[in-house]
Amino acid sequence: MSDEVLVDVDGGVAVITINRPQARNAVNGAVARGVAAVLDEMEGRGDVFAYVLTGAGGTFCAGMDLKGFLSGDLPYIEGRGFAGLVEAPPKKPIVAAVEGYALAGGFELALACDLVVASEQAVFGLPEPRRGLVAAAGGAARLPRRIPYHIAMEIALTGDHFPATRLREVGLVNHVTPPGEALPRALELAGRIAANAPLAVAATKRVIVESADWSREEMFARQQEIITPVFGSQDAMEGAAAFAEKRAPRWKGE
Template structure:
């Protein structure tokens, strides 16, 4: 893993930081590989139940490193896509902590997350059409699934910047904080998530992600395939026992 991606684990939460503040955390090949490598390792760790994705130096991510792109540097990882995450988000829950700009690919990184916390001064946008490009890292596909159609169209077609407050209004941003406090709020939120049973968290996320196109006739059968192992798990028994004994559960992830 390169020093352009930093990882810190504490209290069941892994904070993954894009560390290119001199380039407004624009994603190059090293960042994409670093994020992919971090997730590859962290997905296997029992001491990590949730993630926070953020950027160093007061900016989340300004998108693809265009200077690198012109030189042939590819900010993608095979099987995981742009930034090492957009085509294969992690199984565990992930929270985006956004300060400053989340533009183009940076916005698409945030859209690959499950929850978004943003500061008051944060700006979001998909400016690719202004540069003769298309937001091809999931932005134009995910956005209309998260917010009303016409709002998604305005964001995608104008390429303009939109403040965190506006995206909070339409339900895309979960929490808006004072500037400089998005990471603290995201870590606190991820910590609350991480207190829950890891198998149940992964199954719950999978159900929300996958069930959108299930028909009424198949939805409960498909759900059963995912949740039956959870109800038969040791963690399910532990959760019930902890409730009955009025103590904190001790999750084992099995």
């Protein structure tokens, strides 16, 4: 595992930390490979039910390492895209814990997550046009699907910085915290997700993500294909039994 990507598992939650504080956690090839390797391992582990993605040293991620880009050290993984994540987010839910800058690819990493917790001092932006580039790691494509069109255009075309409080207003950030509290709040949120039945959580995420492209006519049939195994699972029986017996459920992921 790369020293530039750290992982810590506790209570069913894997915290993935981009560990390049000297470069404001800008993503290079080593980070992309490290994130991909972590996700390959964690997706197959039965004791991990949710993720938190964060950055070391008070910054989430300042985007692509431009010095690496100039030298040919590209931060992409085939089939996974930027940072080994944006084109193939994990099946298990992932929460972004944002302190400091989430710029360019850093903002796009947050957009690839399912929930976003940010410090009130966090700053988001897509400055690619100011560098002669395009926010091609999900910024231009995902942003208008998450927030109103005209606001997405302002963010994407001006390259300006926007505070977490503004993005909370438009629905892109779930929770805004005092400085230094984004990670604890994200961990609490991920822990609440991880406490639920893993098959049900994974199926719910899949329906929400995939249904964006479903027509009204096919919506329920497509959903049924995904949820039928959940309703026939041992965990579904366990959930009903735990409710009837007034006790905490004991999930098996089966």
